[in-house]
Each structure stands twice: as C-alpha cells, then as structure tokens.
Amino acid sequence: MAVDTSPSSETWTHVDGEWLPGNPPLIGPTSHAMWLASTVFDGARFFEGMAPDLDEHCKRINRSARALGLEPTHTPEEIEALVWEGLKRFKGAEAVYIKPMYWAEHGLAGLVPPDPASTRFALCLFETPMRSTVPVRLTLSPFRRPSPEVAMTHAKAGSLYPNSGRMMLEARARGFDNALACDMNGNVAETASANIFLVKDGIPMTPADNGCFLAGITRRRILKLFRENGIPAEERTLTVKDFMEADELFMTGNYNKVVPVTRLDDRDYDLGPMAKKAMALYMDWARANCK
Numbered sequence: 001m002a003v004d005t006s007p008s009s010e011t012w013t014h015v016d017g018e019w020l021p022g023n024p025p026l027i028g029p030t031s032h033a034m035w036l037a038s039t040v041f042d043g044a045r046f047f048e049g050m051a052p053d054l055d056e057h058c059k060r061i062n063r064s065a066r067a068l069g070l071e072p073t074h075t076p077e078e079i080e081a082l083v084w085e086g087l088k089r090f091k092g093a094e095a096v097y098i099k100p101m102y103w104a105e106h107g108l109a110g111l112v113p114p115d116p117a118s119t120r121f122a123l124c125l126f127e128t129p130m131r132s133t134v135p136v137r138l139t140l141s142p143f144r145r146p147s148p149e150v151a152m153t154h155a156k157a158g159s160l161y162p163n164s165g166r167m168m169l170e171a172r173a174r175g176f177d178n179a180l181a182c183d184m185n186g187n188v189a190e191t192a193s194a195n196i197f198l199v200k201d202g203i204p205m206t207p208a209d210n211g212c213f214l215a216g217i218t219r220r221r222i223l224k225l226f227r228e229n230g231i232p233a234e235e236r237t238l239t240v241k242d243f244m245e246a247d248e249l250f251m252t253g254n255y256n257k258v259v260p261v262t263r264l265d266d267r268d269y270d271l272g273p274m275a276k277k278a279m280a281l282y283m284d285w286a287r288a289n290c291k
Contacts, residue, residue, distance in 0.1 A: 011126035012089050014082055019089065026122060033103035038114040039158035040064035040102050043254050046087055047095040047130060050290035052282075054080055056217045057254070058100065060156065065102040067155035071116035072102065079123065086125045094127040097255070132256045132279060135271065137263040138191060138249070140240060141167040141179035145189040148211045156214060167192035178251075180243065180264060183212040188238045194253030195219040196261075198238065198246035199274045205242075206252075208235045218252045218282075225281040231274075248272030257282055 013020050033039045042061035044054045058076035065072045074082075079100050090096055100123045104114030143166060146153060151160060171179040171192070179192040190196050190213045197206045204226060209215035226233035243249065249261035249269055258279040260271050 009127045010090060010092070010094075011124065012086050013122055013124045014086055015120075015122040019086060026120075027103065031103070031105050032107045032111070032114050032118065033105070036104075036107065036112060036114070037157075037159040038068060038070065038104035038107075040068050040070065040155055041158065042100050042156055044083070044098040045095060045130070045254055045257075046083075046098060046125075048287070050286055051083065051087075051098065052286040052290045053217050053221060054083060054098070054290075057098070058083075060217065061100045061102065064155035064157065065119065067152055068102075068157055069114050069116060070102050070104055070119040073119055073121045082123050083125070086123065090125070090127065092127065095130050096125050097128050099124040099126075130256050132258055134256075135260045135262040136177040136251065137175075138178050138180045138261055139171045139174055139176040139265050141171060141181050141192065143167050143170070143179075143181065145181050145183050145212045147184045153212050153214070164192045176263075180240070181213075182240065183210060186239075188240060188243060189213040191251055194251040194255070194259070196243075197222075197250050197252065197274075197278075198243050199248035199250075199272060200242070200246050202274075203232055203234060204274050204278070205234045205236055205238060207238050210237075216253055218254050218257060221285070222252050222258070222278050222282060225285055226278070229281060231277070248274055250275035250278065252278070 011022055013024055015026060027034050042057045044051055044057040058079040062072040062076055083098055102119055102121055104118050105120055106115040106118040107113060108115050167179040167181055181189050181192060183189045188207050195216050197204050223233050243264060244267050251259045258275055260275040262269055
C-alpha cells in the first residue's frame with residue numbers, strides 16, 4: 001500500500017552504508033527505475049516493540065527483485081538486521097512502516113531490461129499510525145487485476161500500483177473509500193490496497209491465490225491462526241455475488257492488519273465478530289512470538 005509521510009513524521013533511510021534523515025534524493029533522470037519502472041518494495045510494521053513476520057517480508061523483497069530481473073544485494077537476514085538497527089533511532093511510541101526497496105540504475109542492451117549488476121538497495125523507516133479500527137466502504141471497480149501473462153503479479157513491483165491508484169481514485173470520486181477488484185475472469189481478487197475476506201454462516205473465506213494478485217503475508221497469517229483455533233477458513237474462487245450475499249467483510253494487509261468493511265456498493269454490513277476475532281488472534285500471536 002503506497003503512503004505519504006507528513007513533514008513531521010520521523011524518517012530514516014539506509015542507503016550505500018549510511019543512515020540518512022528525511023527523504024534523500026536517490027534516483028536521477030537517467031536511472032532505469034525512473035523511466036522504465038524497475039522498482040520493487042516490501043512493507044512490514046513495527047509497533048508495541050515488535051515487528052510481526054519481519055523475516056517473511058525480508059525474504060519476499062528478494063523474491064520480488066529476482067522476479068523483476070534484479071539481483072538482490074542483501075540477504076534477508078542482513079535486511080532484518082538493518083531494520084532492527086534503524087529502529088533504535090526512533091524515540092517515540094508511534095508505529096513505524098518498514099520499507100526495503102530495490103531498483104535498477106541501468107539497462108541491458110536496448111535499455112528496456114534492467115541490468116541486474118546495477119541493482120541498488122535502500123531501506124526506509126518512517127512513523128505512521130495504524131488505523132485498524134477505522135472501517136471502510138467499498139465499491140466494485142470497473143478496472144481489473146492483470147493476469148500473470150501480462151504483468152509481474154508475483155512481485156511487489158511499483159509498476160503494478162498505478163492500476164491500484166486509478167481504482168481508488170475512481171472509487172473515491174463516487175463517495176467510497178476503496179475498491180473491490182476482480183481478476184480477468186470476473187472473480188473477486190482483492191481490493192485496491194489489501195486482501196479481502198468474506199464471512200458466510202460463520203465461515204471466513206478469501207479468494208484463492210490464482211496468481212493475479214499478491215496473496216499477502218498477513219492474509220496467510222490470519223488463515224493459519226483461524227485454522228489453528230478451530231475456525232475452518234477457506235480459500236476458494238469467489239464471485240461478486242458471494243460478497244454481496246456475505247454476512248461480514250474485512251480486509252487484511254500489513255499496513256493496518258485487519259480492517260472491517262461496512263459497505264459494498266448499496267449493501268451495508270454490520271461490524272461483525274470475525275474481523276474482531278481475526279485481529280485478536282493476530283495480536284495475541286504477535287505479542288507471544290514477536291517481541
């Protein structure tokens with residue numbers, strides 16, 4: 001999920017072996033990443049002294065880099081160590097967003113493919129609050145998620161996010177907060193910025209991972225926690241009709257973890273128990289395992 005920091009937000013970026021405050025200039029007009037979008041990133045969270053699934057996010061950024069033709073310059077373990085080093089610079093109690101990034105400076109022959117030898121790395125940490133308790137209103141987007149044949153959907157690539165951006169702008173122009181996005185076959189994939197669950201007759205369900213969207217780390221964690229606690233959560237192909245007929249909807253993602261949905265187009269939903277259960281299970285697990 002793309003975010004902007006406020007001018008008062010404390011921010012530190014590690015690049016080329018040093019920590020720099022604020023928003024340092026890193027990419028020039030001739031950089032491959034500037035004009036040919038060879039960028040990947042990931043996002044983890046630090047709050048209450050813990051960074052849940054940080055190791056998984058550090059592994060995924062390297063997988064994303066390779067999917068884009070880049071060559072990671074740090075191991076996941078090195079990235080994780082840098083995160084904890086950087087977090088020591090923050091003095092306040094505000095939650096911190098953890099954003100490792102890779103990009104290419106140069107291209108190969110013909111300039112279009114990135115040159116893996118020119119891969120650069122930066123790690124940006126900045127304060128920004130979590131808003132898990134703020135419900136959202138969704139509308140069905142007229143735009144769709146691409147299939148793996150036409151986009152690098154297995155990577156958390158910056159080039160995928162303009163599509164998410166236009167989904168959200170179109171939704172907000174019609175008075176909604178976010179958009180429900182379908183895949184190219186017309187089945188629900190996720191929202192413009194997070195994975196999505198529905199609940200029907202007490203059973204939480206989420207769209208099956210068909211390769212057209214990033215099946216997130218928090219999504220996987222919530223599924224695992226449900227199942228470990230006797231809740232038969234399912235991954236399956238789901239239609240818009242399934243969502244309109246659901247008893248409850250909620251979103252999952254690293255940025256806010258679990259967020260309830262109170263409306264989908266002209267259908268209103270109560271703040272249901274399963275979203276609260278998902279958040280409670282997540283926080284209990286995090287506090288027991290991630291300090």
